[in-house]
Amino acid sequence: MKIIEQANLAKKASFLLASAPTDLKDKALRNVVQAIDKHRQEILEENKKDLDEARINNVKQALVKRLILTSEKIDRIIDSIGDVIRLQDPVGKKLWARELDESLILSNVTVPIGVIGMIFESRPDALVQISSLCIKSGNVVILKGGSEAYHSNRVLFDLIKGAVEAADPVFKNTLHLAETRQDISDLLKLDKLIDLMIPRGSNQLVRTIKENTKIPVLGHADGICHLFIDRGADLDMALRLTRDAKCQYPAVCNAIETLLVHRDIAGAFLPKMAEDLKEVELKGDERTLEIIEAKKAVNDDWSAEYNDLILSVKVVDSLQEAISHINNYGSHHTDAIVTGDSKAAETFIDLVDSSSVMWNCSTRFSDGFRYGLGAEVGVSTNKIHARGPVGLEGLTITKFKLIGKGHTVADYVEGKRHFTHRDLQ
């Protein structure tokens, strides 16, 4: 079936799925758990086909590692569906209600967004997680995984679709799989049928998608995060947080790329830092190089996302300069200050324009699981809809419901009746 035909079916299905009750959605998810558990062998066999092809195609070892499924990984996948089942249904929440006039009651209620396009790379477990989140939030989803996981994605998708559709007719046509590169470019044109695109993967993937579609895109293209060591910082804490934010997992978006250091503390802090982070390649501005040995940072370093054990270091004159540097060169993802001065911290938190702003803790905390959102769709650096780690709530929007007894606007325009606008519980 062509992707546009799938998307048309998806759109139609989305109207029905929007009002599926929680117990039905949870039943569908329990069916998925059973199906995956029952067909472990088949999943592992299909996964082996992908691994064999990866070997033939000389795919990078890091990628192969993410591709591998084992019985233990399948256990974890099953657990993650259980987590989604236990999450509160984000749909159907009455956010507020207001009496506009006697017997004219307005309410604002959460509903699913509609049709979500999800594009992701390698890990086949992402397909399961994304599908579960969409089922729970009542969204129809069109999935496109990486070609290197073709067989694994196909078998998982077929199992999930079968299990979900067996739960109730309302799930018919609510899951779709796109499989070719052409499908992606076709998908990106369907702004009348797809309500939101969520790409998960490399910066390049996200950027390409943002540049080639009129569909709103939820995601972040860059993670250029900063740690600012203020003059009032505790030196030991500053060292521990620098190590955690840079080295604990350098390949991820919430690891820091630039360290900003207040000039009053630079002489005391920088030599200890250089000693402590021996495995990190440092790139310093001129004032940094007066204190420690490092490569010379060029202007591009301040907006580079290394995703590696490389750190640019700059000495700043003031809190204000640190804030300006972050707002100017950063990607508005996550930035942190280390200081004992609560006034400086407050200013930093207020004026740094990022999705997460932190005081005396590591930027690595900005993540849906650590924030207790239950499950994460991704981290958004958008300034509308959802910002920061996005949970199930980010997959919903609202609907106004107005119930009257024959009320006409004319009566209010002509002054025969007047609005009461009384908020209800």
Next chain:
Amino acid sequence: MKIIEQANLAKKASFLLASAPTDLKDKALRNVVQAIDKHRQEILEENKKDLDEARINNVKQALVKRLILTSEKIDRIIDSIGDVIRLQDPVGKKLWARELDESLILSNVTVPIGVIGMIFESRPDALVQISSLCIKSGNVVILKGGSEAYHSNRVLFDLIKGAVEAADPVFKNTLHLAETRQDISDLLKLDKLIDLMIPRGSNQLVRTIKENTKIPVLGHADGICHLFIDRGADLDMALRLTRDAKCQYPAVCNAIETLLVHRDIAGAFLPKMAEDLKEVELKGDERTLEIIEAKKAVNDDWSAEYNDLILSVKVVDSLQEAISHINNYGSHHTDAIVTGDSKAAETFIDLVDSSSVMWNCSTRFSDGFRYGLGAEVGVSTNKIHARGPVGLEGLTITKFKLIGKGHTVADYVEGKRHFTHRDLQ
């Protein structure tokens, strides 16, 4: 100054304005009230220049009417700023807080979006309303009004900018005026500097903007609204609601364009409706034409926004057919059912995918003032960020704030510490 330079200043100003306290923003708005009050004569004189030019250029009477300012209109403009002052500040609201671990506290707080681009037509009072809403919500705004209101917009803008900047240095560069057609196309390219575009005006304006920018656009291009007369409808109520929804103000987006009538009630209802709505040109489907006289509707009529005293009429076999028709041909703006059957109403409300869905009242109610939102930025048919009539809340987004005492992620990954994830008040 070129628009890109203005936008750069705007972006910088937005970081500071984001944390301006409520009393300062209200003080700025009170200054605006005083300035407009004091300079009435000047405003009226500049407005007269626009009116003279409109006469010379043979501008349509309807447009001229919206352009005219009088001392009474200025009173109303001043009142509307007072309304905005009285509204609650939408910024700085703590939506929730959670203890992630001992002394590691996460909160989610509302913040302004940043830089808003507002493009609007004719009415100079729109400039004042939009500016007030942006000041109150801490957003920097770049305004572009219609060229036919050039002088009126310029004098109002200068007065507002002067009054606001006199209140506090934080307001410097927070208001900008774009004045040429070229400015619009330049603005639309600045997706790195402008966070949200809000066009207010004709469908054509909104559509053109959506098609020519990567900046998110909040608005609705079409208002194809429906009223469905179910078989369980009270005939008198159905007549009154049809009249109100079609005739009370046919030129607006929440007036209906199509009337759907259940076949079981069509014979009783349609002749009365035709008799009652004599001033309306009816376009009926075949079954309608068997009952009343009307022009024959063609397929395009079901997706036409007449904005005039024209109404397409279709007889449907069932509630399901009505819902499918609305989801298929409508613009997902506002749709209503008239019925005595609460089960049918519930199904309609659940399955119609529109920003506002109504039961036994007129579609004309879907409006920020009538909904009690205080002031309206516009009506959104977007499926993300904000949907339906949008008040001040739609001009905000959130920021995560995380405060610790030196917490590192490594401790949690290594199992030395565990998250408590305890929701706080």
